[in-house]
Amino acid sequence: MLYNFHMIEILLITYFGKNKIQYRDFDWRVAQSEHFKIFYYGGGEHLKDFAISVLEEAYEEYKTLMPRIPKDRIPVIIYNSAEDFRQTNVIFDIIDEGVGGFTEVFKNRIVVPFFNSYEDFKHVLRHELVHAFQYEALSTKGSLLSNVARIPLWVMEGMAEYVSIGWDISGETYVRDLVLNDLLLPINVLNYYGGYIVYKQGQAIFYYIEREYSKEKLKEFISNVLMMYDLNSAIKRTFGIEIDEFSRKFNIFLKELYYPTLRDFNLPSNVIRITNNKKGQGYFNIAPAIDPNASKVIFISDRNDYSDIYISTITGSYQKKIISGQTKPDLENLHLLSAKISFSDDGNYFTFVARGKGYDIIYISDLNGKIKRKIEIKTLDGINYPSFSKDNNSIVFIGLKDGKQDIYLYNLKNSTLRRLTNDYFNELFPIFSSDGNIYFISDRNENSFKFGNYAVFKYNLENDSIYQITPYLGKIYYFDLRNDKPVVALEYKGTINVFEYNNDKLYKLTNFPSAVYSFSFDKSGEKMVINLQYEGAREIFYIPEVRILDSIELKMGEFSEYKLFDYKNYKYRTELSLSWLSGVALGSSFGIGGYITLGFSDWTGDNWIILQTQSYIQDITNAIFFLDYLYLKKRWDLDLSSYQYWSISYLRQFDKFSYDKILGGSFLIYYPFNRFDRIEFGFTYNYYTRYLGNFTIFGFLYDTILYKNALNGYLAFSRDKILYYPWGPVDGHGFFIAFQPSLLLSQIKNNIIYGDLRYYFRFAKRYILAFRTIGYKSFGEDKEGIILYGPDLIRGWTLDTILVGNNSFVSNLEFRFPFIEYLKLGFPIPLTISSVRGSIFYDIGSAWFDNEKFKFIENDSLSTPKSSFGFNISIFLGFGNIYFNWAWRTNLKYTDSNPRFNIYFGLDY
Numbered sequence: 001m002l003y004n005f006h007m008i009e010i011l012l013i014t015y016f017g018k019n020k021i022q023y024r025d026f027d028w029r030v031a032q033s034e035h036f037k038i039f040y041y042g043g044g045e046h047l048k049d050f051a052i053s054v055l056e057e058a059y060e061e062y063k064t065l066m067p068r069i070p071k072d073r074i075p076v077i078i079y080n081s082a083e084d085f086r087q088t089n090v091i092f093d094i095i096d097e098g099v100g101g102f103t104e105v106f107k108n109r110i111v112v113p114f115f116n117s118y119e120d121f122k123h124v125l126r127h128e129l130v131h132a133f134q135y136e137a138l139s140t141k142g143s144l145l146s147n148v149a150r151i152p153l154w155v156m157e158g159m160a161e162y163v164s165i166g167w168d169i170s171g172e173t174y175v176r177d178l179v180l181n182d183l184l185l186p187i188n189v190l191n192y193y194g195g196y197i198v199y200k201q202g203q204a205i206f207y208y209i210e211r212e213y214s215k216e217k218l219k220e221f222i223s224n225v226l227m228m229y230d231l232n233s234a235i236k237r238t239f240g241i242e243i244d245e246f247s248r249k250f251n252i253f254l255k256e257l258y259y260p261t262l263r264d265f266n267l268p269s270n271v272i273r274i275t276n277n278k279k280g281q282g283y284f285n286i287a288p289a290i291d292p293n294a295s296k297v298i299f300i301s302d303r304n305d306y307s308d309i310y311i312s313t314i315t316g317s318y319q320k321k322i323i324s325g326q327t328k329p330d331l332e333n334l335h336l337l338s339a340k341i342s343f344s345d346d347g348n349y350f351t352f353v354a355r356g357k358g359y360d361i362i363y364i365s366d367l368n369g370k371i372k373r374k375i376e377i378k379t380l381d382g383i384n385y386p387s388f389s390k391d392n393n394s395i396v397f398i399g400l401k402d403g404k405q406d407i408y409l410y411n412l413k414n415s416t417l418r419r420l421t422n423d424y425f426n427e428l429f430p431i432f433s434s435d436g437n438i439y440f441i442s443d444r445n446e447n448s449f450k451f452g453n454y455a456v457f458k459y460n461l462e463n464d465s466i467y468q469i470t471p472y473l474g475k476i477y478y479f480d481l482r483n484d485k486p487v488v489a490l491e492y493k494g495t496i497n498v499f500e501y502n503n504d505k506l507y508k509l510t511n512f513p514s515a516v517y518s519f520s521f522d523k524s525g526e527k528m529v530i531n532l533q534y535e536g537a538r539e540i541f542y543i544p545e546v547r548i549l550d551s552i553e554l555k556m557g558e559f560s561e562y563k564l565f566d567y568k569n570y571k572y573r574t575e576l577s578l579s580w581l582s583g584v585a586l587g588s589s590f591g592i593g594g595y596i597t598l599g600f601s602d603w604t605g606d607n608w609i610i611l612q613t614q615s616y617i618q619d620i621t622n623a624i625f626f627l628d629y630l631y632l633k634k635r636w637d638l639d640l641s642s643y644q645y646w647s648i649s650y651l652r653q654f655d656k657f658s659y660d661k662i663l664g665g666s667f668l669i670y671y672p673f674n675r676f677d678r679i680e681f682g683f684t685y686n687y688y689t690r691y692l693g694n695f696t697i698f699g700f701l702y703d704t705i706l707y708k709n710a711l712n713g714y715l716a717f718s719r720d721k722i723l724y725y726p727w728g729p730v731d732g733h734g735f736f737i738a739f740q741p742s743l744l745l746s747q748i749k750n751n752i753i754y755g756d757l758r759y760y761f762r763f764a765k766r767y768i769l770a771f772r773t774i775g776y777k778s779f780g781e782d783k784e785g786i787i788l789y790g791p792d793l794i795r796g797w798t799l800d801t802i803l804v805g806n807n808s809f810v811s812n813l814e815f816r817f818p819f820i821e822y823l824k825l826g827f828p829i830p831l832t833i834s835s836v837r838g839s840i841f842y843d844i845g846s847a848w849f850d851n852e853k854f855k856f857i858e859n860d861s862l863s864t865p866k867s868s869f870g871f872n873i874s875i876f877l878g879f880g881n882i883y884f885n886w887a888w889r890t891n892l893k894y895t896d897s898n899p900r901f902n903i904y905f906g907l908d909y
Contacts, residue, residue: 032073066226077603126163180259277537287341330374451560508552512532516532521546582597598610610627636669660690726878731761736755753776773812787847791883795868809846820836845865
């Protein structure tokens with residue numbers, strides 16, 4: 001850390017970080033049912049009614065299964081769209097597009113958006129309600145956070161999936177693929193995993209328990225694992241066997257279940273594979289579109305940890321990124337959960353949707369990735385599934401507004417927008433036929449309380465009439481036209497495959513053992529590309545000859561239905577209560593005390609009070625504290641704070657160190673321009689009690705006490721385009737620059753300029769070249785010397801050498817690489833080590849005063865700067881890294897013969 005940065009030290013330790021922007025004001029309202037308190041806003045009335053119905057029914061179901069029932073009404077915060085959801089202030093984290101909802105631990109708040117369909121909305125509500133019951137059970141004794149951390153993620157998420165939806169098609173297709181490709185994880189390995197596999201393999205484990213044992217055993221296991229906080233003990237008590245034996249039996253169960261089904265399906269070995277995760281081409285390749293002439297494929301891929309658009313030859317032999325996503329303000333994300341790419345009829349252009357600047361944008365691009373047109377429709381909550389008309393003069397798409405997913409038509413010639421449907425029925429996948437009409441799927445029916453059963457419909461643009469084309473087929477996972485015939489992705493024998501509807505019959509076009517999520521045909525309809533679940537990934541395959549395999553029996557789907565429950569409406573009131581709590585024991589020159597952080601917020605997180613205190617037993621008047629009020633409801637964020645802390649600096653005019661007790665406050669405003677850039681401004685007032693003296697073998701001894709006040713302005717700019725992994729940054733760049741001028745009424749005339757620049761270059765995904773440079777300057781009548789101190793500044797120097805001055809810089813260059821992937825020892829103690837990383841580094845920097853002449857090189861060696869090189873080994877512990885560091889001091893002419901070794905904890909810079 002860098003001492004004596006006053007406000008910079010206190011408030012801007014985390015000055016990097018992307019922005020969560022509030023693009024709209026939410027006029028929160030409250031509906032209170034028997035067991036729930038629903039928070040919603042304008043346009044969400046229908047969503048509120050639906051949610052109360054789903055939640056109250058699920059509550060009655062769960063209370064017979066879960067070991068404890070929540071004592072109070074469960075708060076549920078509903079957002080009308082995924083974009084609104086990403087603006088939530090309930091948690092501070094940036095919410096990625098793949099997050100469909102969450103349940104916050106301390107207040108047990110369920111936070112969900114409406115997304116894509118009412119059946120998906122129902123699933124998320126039921127899933128998150130399971131978490132609310134889990135947290136109630138885990139809060140009976142000890143620390144709730146500690147208890148949650150002791151239970152593997154697959155238990156929490158697998159239980160939530162199975163209890164909420166049972167053994168469904170998403171779990172079956174994913175797990176069958178794992179089994180058939182020998183990718184199923186042993187449970188003692190799954191314990192340490194995250195990602196989608198913990199949801200679906202976890203769901204399969206709970207399915208196994210109920211099917212092979214009983215519903216009562218399932219209930220017993222749920223109770224044991226949630227009340228004992230230990231998986232091994234819960235398995236032993238419930239089933240009478242150890243976890244390894246339980247895992248072995250589970251594995252056998254799935255193999256016996258799915259191996260015999262292989263004879264009923266075709267593996268994709270006889271079609272052309274375009275993407276392959278085993279070749280480093282990502283685990284999430286989606287939304288393939290084949291051009292009309294069947295020569296190219298465009299798709300979205302996460303192969304570089306960003307969602308980018310690629311173009312490929314039809315065989316996959318040549319692939320090229322043409323559009324970079326997630327690094328520009330108007331390309332923040334590419335709608336991974338509802339992505340579609342559509343070619344123009346001539347094959348020269350394609351269209352897609354991306355989120356940026358707080359709304360969805362329809363893009364039209366050429367095949368080189370050059371954007372030809374951007375269509376910004378700011379009045380809609382979301383846009384999905386765009387498709388060109390045959391004359392390329394219009395684009396049809398699904399627009400989301402106030403919980404309604406309707407069909408919209410945009411005229412490219414005169415830039416006009418036309419709404420074709422306006423109801424609560426769910427419309428999806430609109431596409432033009434050759435005669436200029438629009439085909440789509442919908443669950444529209446005579447009863448607005450029914451949902452989830454889809455048929456293909458046609459919208460006649462000449463007379464604005466809608467015709468039903470197919471019977472209701474259940475859930476349709478994707479839809480397209482092949483030579484004007486409807487083609488749908490449907491459930492079939494525990495899989496999702498592609499079927500053509502013709503003359504009241506369904507004809508099978510694919511027969512794979514997992515799931516086809518989307519597909520696209522060329523103009524002839526004889527060639528297609530598919531997005532298939534295969535080998536644990538979403539992969540893209542090319543089928544050069546589409547053939548009808550056979551016909552299947554046409555089965556009618558069934559509607560789901562919801563009913564209205566009684567509730568009372570209330571006005572939203574700002575009521576603050578405890579939202580999180582953490583603590584640790586720390587020490588200082590004044591003794592040992594406790595450090596505690598408390599966060600208080602209202603239900604929606606728009607108002608926060610954060611208190612951090614550090615009380616020393618010997619002298620409570622010298623306690624360190626920070627008290628912050630945050631107002632986050634608007635686009636701009638307000639931060640009012642008061643604090644007391646201690647800081648060390650060097651005052652050149654006295655030739656002494658100053659040990660300062662600083663009591664002060666600040667007024668700051670943060671204004672984000674976009675997700676990556678923001679400006680910060682305000683002022684601080686600090687009252688100094690300055691103890692002037694020097695460090696001796698007896699500690700710090702002072703001989704003078706001064707009392708001063710300081711009034712400073714503050715202006716800063718931050719940019720963060722860095723890609724972060726849990727242990728630190730891996731790609732991208734960011735910079736921060738701040739100016740803190742002394743104002744007229746200040747007794748201390750000290751101005752500060754501070755900057756930090758970082759670049760990260762990735763090679764072969766796991767090899768990283770990291771560069772950082774930090775600069776600091778203090779000037780004015782009372783300029784102060786900064787002390788460079790910290791284990792990762794100039795390694796080998798800044799822990800045991802005093803580097804002080806009103807000017808300073810530090811530059812670091814580091815090459816990071818995987819060191820130990822996996823190591824299992826049997827002697828002298830059984831020990832498994834994994835994910836150990838190494839790095840080679842060079843550090844250089846210094847601190848100096850204005851009257852000291854700075855010399856970079858003198859007599860062929862470094863003069864003022866200090867430098868070192870070395871290597872370190874780091875182990876990620878789940879919440880930070882532990883570093884083992886060896887550094888050799890060098891002035892480029894002479895180098896220490898022995899390294900300086902130290903161990904420290906933190907994150908990669």
